[in-house]
Each structure stands twice: as C-alpha cells, then as structure tokens.
Amino acid sequence: MKKSVLLGTLAVAGLAAGVASASTLEEVQARGALNCGVTTGLVGFAAPDANGEWDGFDVGVCRAVAAAVLGDPSAVNFVPTTGQTRFTALASGEIDMLARNTTWTFSRDVDLRFEFTGVNYYDGQGFMVPRELGVSSAMELDGATVCIQTGTTTELNLADFFASNNMSYEPVPIETNAEAQQQYLAGACDVYTTDASGLAATRATFEDPTAHVILPEIISKEPLGPLVRHGDNEWGDIVRWTLNALIAAEELGITSANVAELAAGTNNPEINRMLGSEGDLGGMMGLSSDWAVNAISAGGNYGELFERNIGENTPIGLARGLNAQWTDGGLLYSPPFR
C-alpha cells in the first residue's frame, strides 16, 4: 500500500516534469491564433478602434505575422502590455511576440535575453510642453516636473539628459500613455516625454493639439521593433522575414492591391522568390509558399501601413524621415530575398 502510493506520486511528478515545450511555431499553429503583445493604447500604433478591433502600425506587424503563419490576419489575440509588464509577458510565454514601441538596446537583447527581429520605426526621445509655458528648448526645463512611463528607456535617457546638462527635475512615474495624457493635461506635470512618435500620436488625440509644442531636441536613439524570446531561432526568423517582406515589398513596388496579380509570376526573380512562384522560401521556414502574399495582403506593404496609420495624411502626421526606404535617403533596407 505504502509503496504504491509512493510510486504513484513519483510517476505523477515525473510526468509533470517531462512535458517538453514545443516550438513557438507549432504552438501558434496548434492554437490557431497568434498571441501578440501591444501597447495598452497609443492611437496610430496600437489601439482598439470604434468597433473594438485593434488597429495601428504595430498591430499591422502582428497581423502580417499571423497572416504569414496562419493565412489569416485576424487570427491574433492582442495582449495589452505596459512598459513594465511587457518583458515578463514575453519571457513567460504569455505572448509569442511583442510589437510595442520597444527600443532595441544591448541589455534587452543580451541580458534580458530577447531577440529583436528588426526595426519598424526609427525614433528618438522628445519633449512636449504646453505652448503657454513659453518654453522653446529642452535646455530651459531646469526644475520642471516631468511625466514618464516607468520601465522604459525613456526614464533612463531622461535621467542622463538632465544630469549631463546639470539640471534638476521632478519625475512623475506613470504606467500607461492614457494615464500620462490625463496627468499632463491636468497640469500635474509640465512636460511629457517619450518617443517622439508617441508624442505626436498622443498630441493628435488632444482637443486642441496646437496648444502643445514638441521641443526640437531629440535626446536619444530609439530604434523600435518587434521582438521574440531568445532561443527559438526558427520563430525569430519568421518574424524577422515577415517584417523584411513588408519593407522589401515597398521597395519592389508590391502593394496590397497588386500582390495577388504579381504572385502569379513576374519577370523580376526576387519578386517571384518572395511571393512563392519561384523556389520555396516559405517551406524553408516551415510556412506555406504564399506566406509573403498573405503578409502583404493583410495590411499592405510597409509604406501603406505607415501612410494609413501614422503618415502625413493622418491626424498624427509623421513624415517618413529616417523611416524612408534607403533608396529615398532613409534607413529602411531589407536584406535580399534569395
């Protein structure tokens, strides 16, 4: 009797410990949906629209990956994360990838053990102040009260910037962008600082955007991109090359409108390889051969995503700037598909 109980427990313990973890791709395919971490809400980048559908520039990356892997851009569970919760969510496996204005830094890549799969927005940290304060440069901010989101590179850059310019400030730590907006508009802080793109997006939602100025100083480099857990290189490749496909598609003139037509075959071998009419790039990643067609049809190429969500004709009104194709003097440069 005693023995059998003992053996039984041992067996249960052994079984429980023996469950090996499957690869992320298999997990996503078995689940039939991608768990993608996004912001808690930053209009233009990731926010639920009037119908409760998530929409935005970062959301576009999630949808493209879901389309490439599962053939369905709507097969995504969006998981809102804050600056503080995002890394735990990714490391613990709650999400398969994170697309949330996250800066690629050495320590996140190496020490926190994540894998950045590219850059979808080259950004830098800026400052926004109410126009009535009459401040025209960040150098005039000595003694100001500053709203910052905790757990970000923003708070580290801010500390460095004020220390190196021998200025003092009072940080007001904040969890989410929505909270920051409310505190800033109530005047609980004089300045709101975050990535310049985030400032533009936040300002666009104000009742009177012209009452606020974004100061000319950009105090850091913030390459924002999607990331995955370190270790599952196959999954990292899928996210990386999906993003590259969106960027290369713009360079090669593939849009959501003509992708179906081009997929039938063209006289450009790179387009043929990417869209699957030649070779088997999809198969090498464990995906179907029309993976890139699906990714591009999901929301269009990089340029289309940019123009529709944050471009100059949207309320956010960001210029392409550094985020233009390398052929137009920007930094976007996808490695070749071959």
Next chain:
Amino acid sequence: MTIQVVALLLIALAFYWLGHNIVSNLRQLGKDFDFGFLWSRSGYDINQRLIEYSNNSTHGRAALVGILNTMLVAALGCALATILGVIAGVLRLSKNWIVARLMTVYVEGFRNIPLLLWIILIFAIMTEATPQPRDFRGDNPDASMILFDSVAVTNRGIFIPSPVWGDGAGLLLIVFALSLAAIWAFRRYAHKRQEATGDILPVFPVSLGLFLVPTLLVYFAFSAAISRDQYPLMGVGGQQGATLEQFVEENRNPSICAIPDTAVVNLSTELRAIGQRADIVSVSSAAQMQESLQSGDCVLAVMPPDVAATMAGSLDGVDLVTLGQTIDRGRPLQFERPQLAGFNFEGGIQLRNSLIALWFALSLYTGAFIAEIVRAGILAVSRGQTEAAFALGLQPSRTMNLVILPQALRVIIPPLISQYLNLTKNSSLAIAVGYMDVRSTLGGITINQTGRELEGMLLLGLFYLVLSLLISGVMNIYNTSVKLKER
C-alpha cells in the same frame, strides 16, 4: 502516522518539483540566479527619497529608498487609521442618533468599497480639483497660498514649510529634552502622591506648561541675541559692493557654498524672490569652502564675518569680491516657506499627491475596520463595570480611561495587529498612483530594467515578511504589557 509520512513526502516532492522546474526553466531561458544586479548602477530617478539617492546610485539603494517610502506610508497610515478608527468606533456607540448614524455610514461606506477605488478617487480629486503651480503666478493669480502664505495646495501635492535648524538649535533640543524628562518625573510624583494621599494634582496644565515654556523662553532669548547678526556674501567675479540682484545677472541660478544653517536658507529665499534657483553645495569648514570657491564648484558663499575676514584677498587665481548686501543669520529654528520658482514651488516640504492619496485612502479604509474592532472591544466590557464605576462617583471620562479602556484594549489589540499588517501590505497598491514604494522601485523599475524577476520578487516577498513579523513582534510586546497580569 503513515498518512502523515506520506503527506510529508508528497509536500517535499512538490517542493522539489517546483524548485527543479524553476531551475530548468531558467536554464532553458539561459538565465542564472544572481543578486549581483543590486550593486550595479540604477540609472533612474525617484521623486520621493528619504535618503540621499540619484540615478548614479545602485539598484540596492533604490530598493532601500522604496523600502523607506513603504515604511513611511505604512507608519503614517497606521497612525491615522488608529485615530480615525478609535474616534469612529467610540462615536458609533454614541447616544446621539445623528453622530452614531454618520459613523455607521462611514464604516459601511469604506468597508464595502474596494480600497483601490478609494485610492484612485482621492488621487483624481487631488489632481483635478486643485490649481496648477502656474495658476499662482502673476499679479492677479487664479490661486493663492493659504495659512499666511505658508502652505500651497497644488495638483502636484501640498507644499508645507520645513523646519531648518540654525545656531542654538542644539541648546533648544537639550532644553526640550529636559522638559520632557521633567514632565515624566512630575507625572510619576503626582501618581505616587495620589496613591498615598488621594490628592489629585493638576497634571495636565503643569505638563503643558513644562512642555512649552522653557523651550520658548530659550528660543526667544537666543533669537533676540543673534537674529540681528548679518553674514557677508562673497562672490567669484562681479563688482565689489554689488547687490545680489546685480551679481546674479552675470551668474544665473548661482551655486552657493555654505555650512548648512539658516543663513543659507535665508539666502535662497532672497534668490527665489528675484526669480533665481540656488544650488547649494554644503561644506563643513572654512578651508573646504575656500577650496570649492577656487575649484569653481560654487560662485557664491555666505559665511560668518570672522571667516569672511580670513577669506578676503587670500584666494589666488580667483577674483573674490564682497557683495554690498548681507544676509540675516537667522534664528535657532526657522521655517522655510515654499515659494514659486520657475516651474514649481520650491523650498519647504512637498507632500506629493501620490503619498496623500495613498495615505488617506489606506487610513480611511483600515480606520473603518478598526472602528468595528474598537466598538467590539468596548461592548465586550460588561455594562456592570460602567454602572459600578458611576456608582463610585467616577466621572464618565475617568470611567472610560480607568475602567473601560484598559479592559477593552485586551480585546482590541490582537485584531488590531492584523489590521496594521493589512494596511502595510495594502500599501503596495501604490502602483495605482505612482507612489515610489518598494514594489515600484525594486519590484517594478529595477526588475524591468535588469530582467531579474525571480530574484526581485523573492527579495520583495522577504521584505514584506520581515516587516510584517517586525510589526506583529512589536505589537505583541505591547499586547503583553496590557494583558491581564496574573499575580
């Protein structure tokens, strides 16, 4: 017996499995288990710090700043909750119908609505319903300071005057300590005498007199002696005999060397009045002051006249001038008032909205529970006791103090301990209002920047465990002291 052995084995196995799982999962992630991050540079700033801290300090020190902030709000909360709880608990038993009902409304209102809502509600009221610092500006401002221009209520917190110790503060403290000792001795004597002869001495007025009179006398004597003293100002560069206003035209927001005392506080007050922020470099001796002036660490210095006399002309390489203006030496104890400077109020103490919201919400919420405990404690003392005391001719206040409370306390203290523990642990809801407690520093930003979730959370758990054990340890000692003594 067999069942116990099996259960023990099962538990041991479960723990082994958990530990093994953690280790293997960490290995799979390629992470190790290491507390070294506590000694590396934190890189982030904290607004409320009770000890010296900057972004160059370590993560360990950031954790310490958070720990002190947690203990601060817990201590403030426990104190206020006890006061509110005792008042509400006693008043709920009041014979006055309205008072009793009002207390019922308070208790039920706070007991039955989640704490988090109260925290956020109080915070929202504090930020939305109060003026911004810039509303205080101008000739005809929208908002103004209260209590003789000494307190500013803003949406960034409440700014109150802060005490500054000047020359003679030490003597003041000694006199005050002696007065306290005298009060204690007098009370003992009064007690003995009452036991021996039955005479009741006027304990309260005498105590109050002892508490205030000697200290105030010394304060006024000292102030009269020194407050007219003037300290000279010496500046690097500028014109001999210039006014402060002329000097700062060349040196905006000057850095000031001073041995910390009231004179430098008076100087920064004058600077703020002309729209300048002073950056104070504390030195401990005349020689150090000389060094800092020479190295350019500061451009302005305030010092006693005898030090100034040795300083003038003795610095090589630096053009040191004596300004035409002098600064009050100050009184033994002064209060520095908050003043609007630049973006914000400066000087004095800032009680941030996050602290106030958390403190009030925790106190009001826990106070409601304590009120019930106090009420239960009082009701537990049988009516016969009160009636017997009244029959002996004791006044109601003495009946309460001498008969009811000593017995009620025995019932009240044990559940009170758990309320204190609850309040302390609930203070981790600070995250809702951005109060930088230990959960936000060690358990928030540090974990996030270093990726050491497991280590951070373990330390955090350990801290709350130790703090809780400490609180219950101290309270248990108190409990033993009020316990029924069996002889």
